[in-house]
Amino acid sequence: MTLFGIRIPMMTSLIFWALVWEIVGRMDVIFLIPPMTSVIAAGIGLVQTGSWQSATVITLRSFALGMAMAIAVGVPLGVAMGRVKVVDNIFGLWVNMFVSAPLSALVPILMILFGLGETTVFVTVFLFAVWIIVLDARAGVMQVPPSLIEMGRCYGASRFTIFTKIILLSALPEILAGIRIGLIRGVKGVVIGQILVSVIGYGELFELYSRSFDMERFWALTIILFAAAMLLSAAVEHFEKRIEYYAGAR
Amino acid sequence: MHMAASPHKVGATGGAGSGSSSIVETLAEFARRRKSFWVVVSLAILFTAWEIAGRVPISFAFPTFLETLSALIEMALDGTLLPAYLITFQPLLLGVAVSAVLGIGLGIVMGLSDKAEWLLAPVFIVLQAAPMAALVPLVTFVYGIGLVAKTLAVIMLALPVIVLNSYKAVRHVNPSLVDMCRSFQGTRMQQIFKIIIPDATPVLFAGLRLGIAAGFIGVMLAELLITPTGIGDLITYHRSVANYAHMYAAVASIIAVSTLTLAALQYVELRFLRPEKRRK
Amino acid sequence: MATPMQARAADPAGTARSDAIVEVRDICKRYGDLEALRGINLDFERGKLTTLLGPSGCGKTTLLKIIAGLVPATSGQIRINGRVVTGPGPERAFVFQDFALMPWATVLRNVGFGLELKGVPQAERHRIARHYIGEVGLSGFEEKYPHELSGGMRQRVGIARAFSVNADVLLLDEPFSAVDEQNRRKFQEDLLRLVDKERKTFLFVTHSIEEAVYVSDRIVLLSPRPGRVSQIIEPAIDRTAAPDVIRRDKGYLDVVEEIWQGLRQYAE
Known part of the structure; x- marks a missing residue:
């Protein structure tokens, strides 16, 4: 938006909303919304507590493990689906189904299979993130220009060389885009998993703060989570931009 | 497109290896023409895997596919x-x-x-x-x-x-x-x-x-x-x-x-x- | 570089004398630091087909869109029938390079869309639309959707739409660039027939030298970076002759060669 000829960056409206929040909080309308400043103060206090630090370690560990597994399984499966018709036919249905299925309903099953602990959360993260990574890797591999592959064959490249030097590199932008969306979904997965399990990590803290009506800390924790999700997404986006120069040339 | 689908589907999941070449050809042709063929194959593979995993069983809390199916029918x-x-x-x-x-x-x-x-x-x-x-x-x-x-x-x-x-x-x-x-x-x-x-x-x-x-x-x-x-x-x-x-x-x-x-x-x-x- | 003809176009006294329907006065266009057009002065005579020709990046489409009122000029004036205009108006109709057909509407509704916007009753606008659908040779396709037509047929819809609002000036932005070569030639012949029949003023943008010489009464050559008028050529080809005769005519070939000599310095 431009105001009086000056371009105002879009994200600055968040500052405006924070101010609105502060005013609403000061007016003491509902106990749910404490002033922004006291939420920030609670946040600063919160990150110094041992319970937050250990919850963060647990959360990060489940998230990192789940994502690593999702990438390790998702990218090869997606590439295989993009290259081998039979694999695509067999897995296509399930991948397309699970990418938009209500996976929150699966968490109770994971809870009885893997117990009320980190394993369940780790599997939840994996299940939330993996499908979109598969689909994007598949799309990336499938849209490699046939002329590029023919070029490789004309110059005598082996099948292996064509695969590693042409197909994989050419599909890299889509693979990364899939991983970025997978990361965002993984964050949602870790939160849904922990809240449903409710005895570990942030899930335990949310349960604790909401039961004791500690709204300052509840919101502080929420804002930390939201900010982490946005930062993560921005970081991958930045990385994607660095390889965009050849994605745009296609 | 209007040919009877079920015999082929049964053949595909049951006795894929034993069929004569004409059946294999018909099947291959069918697979090319009909997307639903692959839907059935893909469902069959997962359900079979589920059934086997349930019978092993991989966990006491993991029912077989058939048990789950009959529970679903019962609830319906x-x-x-x-x-x-x-x-x-x-x-x-x-x-x-x-x-x-x-x-x-x-x-x-x-x-x-x-x-x-x-x-x-x-x-x-x-x-x-x-x-x-x-x-x-x-x-x-x-x-x-x-x-x-x-x-x-x-x-x-x-x-x-x-x-x-x-x-x-x-x-x-x-x-x-x-x-x-x-x-x-x-x-x-x-x-x-x-x-x-x-x-x-x-x-x-x-x-x-x-x-x-x-x-x-x-x-x-x-x-x-x-x-x-x-x-x-x-x-x-x-x-x-x-x-x-x-x-x-x-x-x-x-x-x-x-x-x-x-x-x-x-x-x-x-x-x-x-x-x-x-x-x- | 200025030719006597360009000087005539730039001369205000000359404009009063001639029957100019579109007058372009000192048009400049800047996009930030990029100067797209510099000091364009042109007159377009009533009932003539004038082509804007030049290499890519010479600003010919920008100039056409400024005349159409779709793009504001940085400075300068456009006058239509002697009146200064700043936006689109009923005396001009635009034909788009990418056809700009509504994919959700039939050929009939697409052709009548200009009239629909003006609030013309349905029966009336369908009558007019059907007439021009016939004129461009698409009778029988009234109820088809754009995606069911070939590129050439889609552009015929675009041209029928422009005709049906009965504007004095038709602005055509590379109308045939998305049409394959065979259909393009047929299209050019049909266009000449319509020019003859409808008695309207045509402004035509193209990057094809042959096309420009074949269809134009007058060709304005633009030079790139920034876009300026570099030359004006009047091919003076006998259009009563058959198309294949024209294409082998010595005069036609000479003009094509002359334009190429003028433009080759801009080729990469």
């Missing part, structure tokens, strides 16, 4: 499944309806006005990327554990998706069509109602479909987290009495219902809203 016949769905669909439909009206409206306004974009787009970008599930416990403080709280949970997950897709739909309207409308001296209102909204409709609808997918996640979250009702109650109850086949059947049924709903919406989208992508 003894009248527990249908009422549960009627309960689950109430907050889902309400939430999706509110999100659709509000979301498409807000999205279009954000797409048309730079000021609305500046004010609202960042909020919804944050809300879409953020794990909104964390806020579900909060609504119970204000709205208790009833229908309103569950509807709100659905809205919280569905609304940001619908808003952002509607906004993008309007921003990505073909600029050449807008120029065309201007060159024939169309008013701003004509431009919006005769060009921008019709041109954005397929993407608006696709956004709605994504919103409904998010709504399904939301309603399950609400039914598992706020109070067990509907399908969430079936899942929670059968889990508590260690009736795992029934619990799995309830979970599988909600995933299947959501998948079929989304597939039907996608069909509608391709069939009626995208004439240029329609085959034939």
Whole structure:
């Protein structure tokens, strides 16, 4: 938006909303919304507590493990689906189904299979993130220009060389885009998993703060989570931009 | 296309190795021509794997596919499944309806006005990327554990998706069509109602479909987290009495219902809203 | 570089004398630091077909869109029938390079869309639309959708739409660039027939030298970076002759060669 000829960056409206929040909080309308400043103060206090630090370690560990597994399984499966018709036919249905299925309903099953602990959360993260990574890797591999592959064959490249030097590199932008969306979904997965399990990590803290009506800390924790999700997404986006120069040339 | 499908499907899953070459050829031809052949093969492979895993068993809490299937049929016949769905669909439909009206409206306004974009787009970008599930416990403080709280949970997950897709739909309207409308001296209102909204409709609808997918996640979250009702109650109850086949059947049924709903919406989208992508 | 003819076009006294329907006065266009057009002065005579020709990046489409009122000029004036205009108006109709057809509307509704926007009653606008659908040779396709037509047929719809609002000036932005070569030639012949029949003023943008010489009464050559008028050529080809005779005519070939000599310095 431009105001009086000056371009105002879009994200600055968040500052405006924070101010609105502060005013609403000061007016003491509902106990749910404490002033922004006291939420920030609670946040600063919160990150110094041992319970937050250990919850963060647990959360990060489940998230990192789940994502690593999702990438390790998702990218090869997606590439295989993009290259081998039979694999695509067999897995296509399930991948397309699970990418938009209500996976929150699966968490109770994971809870009885893997117990009320980190394993369940780790599997939840994996299940939330993996499908979109598969689909994007598949799309990336499938849209490699046939002329590029023919070029490789004309110059005598082996099948292996064509695969590693042409197909994989050419599909890299889509693979990364899939991983970025997978990361965002993984964050949602870790939160849904922990809240449903409710005895570990942030899930335990949310349960604790909401039961004791500690709204300052509840919101502080929420804002930390939201900010982490946005930062993560921005970081991958930045990385994607660095390889965009050849994605745009296609 | 009209040949009887079932014998081939049985042949494909049962005795693939033993058939004569003519059967193999017919099968291969069939596989090429019919997508549903692969749907059946792919279902059969997963269900077989499930059956085997259940018989091993990999866990005491892992029923076989056949046990789950018979539990599903039992629940469908003894009248527990249908009422549960009627309960689950109430907050889902309400939430999706509110999100659709509000979301498409807000999205279009954000797409048309730079000021609305500046004010609202960042909020919804944050809300879409953020794990909104964390806020579900909060609504119970204000709205208790009833229908309103569950509807709100659905809205919280569905609304940001619908808003952002509607906004993008309007921003990505073909600029050449807008120029065309201007060159024939169309008013701003004509431009919006005769060009921008019709041109954005397929993407608006696709956004709605994504919103409904998010709504399904939301309603399950609400039914598992706020109070067990509907399908969430079936899942929670059968889990508590260690009736795992029934619990799995309830979970599988909600995933299947959501998948079929989304597939039907996608069909509608391709069939009626995208004439240029329609085959034939 | 200025030719006597360009000087005539730039001379205000000359404009009063001639029957100029579109007058372009000192048009400049900047996009930030990029200067797209510099000091364009041109007159377009009533009932003539004038082509804007030049290499890519010479600003010919920008100039056409400024005349159409779709793009604001940085400075300068456009006058239509002697009146200064700043936006689109009923005396001009635009034909788009990418056709700009509404994919959700039939051929009939697309052709009548200009009239629909003006509030013409349905029966009336369908009558007019059907007439021009016939004129461009698409009778029988009224109820088809754009995606069911070939590129050439789609552009015929675009041209019928422009005709149906009965504007004095038709602005055509590379109308045949998305049409394959065979259909393009047929199209050019049909266009000449319509020019003859409809008695309108045509402004035509193209990057094809042959096309420009074949269809134009007058060709304005633009030079790139920034876009300026470099030369004006009047091919003076006998259009009563058959198309294949024209294409082998010595005069036609000479003009093509002359333009190429003028433009080759800009080729990469």
